[in-house]
Amino acid sequence: MTISKKRSPLRVAGLAIVWLIVAADIALLIWIFLTSLRDTKDIFARPFALPTSAELGNYANAWGEGGFGAAALSSVLLAVVSSIAAVAISAPAAYMLARRRTRTSNSITMLFAMGLGVPGQVLLVPLFVAMASVGLVDTYTGLNLIYIGLALPFTVYLLTGFFAGVPLVLEEAAAIDGASGVRAFVRVILPVARGGLITAFLLHFIGSWNETLFAIAFMQSDDKVTLPVALVNFVKMQQFNGLDWGTMFAGMCIILAPMVALFAWMGSRIIQGMTVGIGK
Incomplete structure (x- = not known):
């Protein structure tokens, strides 16, 4: 059978x-x-041919003149800070929702799940008006706050499943040893749920790294744009002078390389973590 x-x-x-x-x-x-290793003339002459010589200068041009170097630093800063903050805020909330199985906690969990269906485009204008009123437009702080807020529904929903799978006997043993609730959470529960925390961090890091809509709307200074926005700006800058295709593809490789490496290294953990967390 x-x-x-x-x-x-x-x-x-x-x-x-x-x-x-x-x-x-x-x-x-x-x-x-x-x-990305070919020049524009060769690309147009033979789009799918192998490079006859490696044009490594394309990467130097993309990193410097194309603005991808500064954009890479901005992307790393935003992705790392917002991912750490989102997981740090979501973990205690998810833990309480997983442990206190009441009608209220179930309703709150469903509210977080419903937040997954709210499109970001609907929030763009209200968030821009709110951030402009407090002077957080074109700042790393403002965009970090937006990324954290957008990540909370999914992160809380994912981590709730992980914490629900942690045996209650571990907390009881910690309480018998005299540990407070906070200490048991930090010293016992978080290490056990480490796989879920890493999965949540990686998923939010990937989302922040690739995010374009809010980065275009809120980051207006050239030295603060992220990598996807740097690619858009490079294409706009080159459209009147003739696009340097080799440099553009080099910029695309700079954007893609960390994500490809991340999935090659941690892809199985990400898939397993999503399956375990959401499945529960």
């Missing part, structure tokens, strides 16, 4: 489609990297 299911035509077709998509994605990434 099991063998027939494994060899069913539907399963084979599904696996074939999945591997086809994976192969297409890998081929696209390889093409972007190879194109």
Whole structure:
């Protein structure tokens, strides 16, 4: 029975489609990297050919003249700070919601889940007006606050599942040893739920790294833009002088490289963490 299911035509077709998509994605990434090593004239002459010589100057131009170097520092700062803050705020809230299974806590959990369905475009104008009124437009603090707020619904919902799976006997043992509730949470519960915390951090880091809408609206200084915005600005700057395609593809590689490395290193942990956390 099991063998027939494994060899069913539907399963084979599904696996074939999945591997086809994976192969297409890998081929696209390889093409972007190879194109970043070519000059504009060669790209237009032979779009899918291999580079005859490595134009490493494209990366130097992208990092310096293209503004991707300063943008990379901004992206790292925003992604790291907002991810740490979001997890630090969400963890205690998720823990209390997981442990206090009452009608009120269940309703609050559902409110966080409903927050996942609110599109960011709806919040753009109200947030801009609010941030402008307190002078937080074009500041790292303002954009960090927005990223943290947008991350809270999903992060709390994800971590609630992780904390629900932590055995209650661990807290009882800590209480017997004289540990307070806060100390038991910090010294016992957080280390046990470390996988969930890392997963939540990585997911928010990826989202902040790739976020474009709020970064374009709130960061108006050239020295504060993030990498996706730097790519948009580079294309706009080059459209009147003739786009330097090699430098543009080099900038795309600068944006993609950390994410590709992160998924190659921690991809299985991210998928496992999402499955365990949301499944509970």
